[in-house]
Amino acid sequence: GKQTFTMIKPDAFAKGYTGAILAKIQEAGFRIVALKLTRLTAEKAAAFYAVHRERPFYQSLVEFMSSGPVVAAILEKDNAVEDFRKLIGATDPAKAEEGTIRKLYAESVERNAIHGSDSDENARIESDFFFSALERV
Ligand code: GTP
Numbered sequence: 001g002k003q004t005f006t007m008i009k010p011d012a013f014a015k016g017y018t019g020a021i022l023a024k025i026q027e028a029g030f031r032i033v034a035l036k037l038t039r040l041t042a043e044k045a046a047a048f049y050a051v052h053r054e055r056p057f058y059q060s061l062v063e064f065m066s067s068g069p070v071v072a073a074i075l076e077k078d079n080a081v082e083d084f085r086k087l088i089g090a091t092d093p094a095k096a097e098e099g100t101i102r103k104l105y106a107e108s109v110e111r112n113a114i115h116g117s118d119s120d121e122n123a124r125i126e127s128d129f130f131f132s133a134l135e136r137v
């Protein structure tokens, strides 16, 4: 697939990492085709991560994701989903490779700086969750 969806999470936005993270994404060859600073209500965060609703960390994740602004984006590149997951690194920053966005900017397995879609289908669903047609170039 040519596109993926990403979100800079509230921890990284609050620490002022947005510019550095977007620069790293562009340096890795991704083109930004949609971008917005917004906030998730608890209801929207719960819907976005509904696949994890049975997990013990779900309530905490929903509270975290609705605790402050996020930066959502659609990114374009060949093999976008897989290459972007490599760029952000493992879910737990302690296990993430050197130079990955989570290794550089994440605090913990929950407050891990950035989201990346895990499939082409989810990239499309998540992009549509945040962006209308007119908000994309
Ligand atoms: P996303 O790109 O945000 O979807 O992360 P991921 O695909 O690397 O991980 P996953 O989809 O399994 O989990 C979604 C999010 O839930 C993670 O990014 C973390 O913010 C949080 N999370 C995952 N595992 C744990 C955990 O064991 N404990 C806590 N507190 N949070 C977790």
Ligand code: MG
Pocket (backbone or CB within 6 Å): 116, 118
């Ligand atoms: Mg995931």
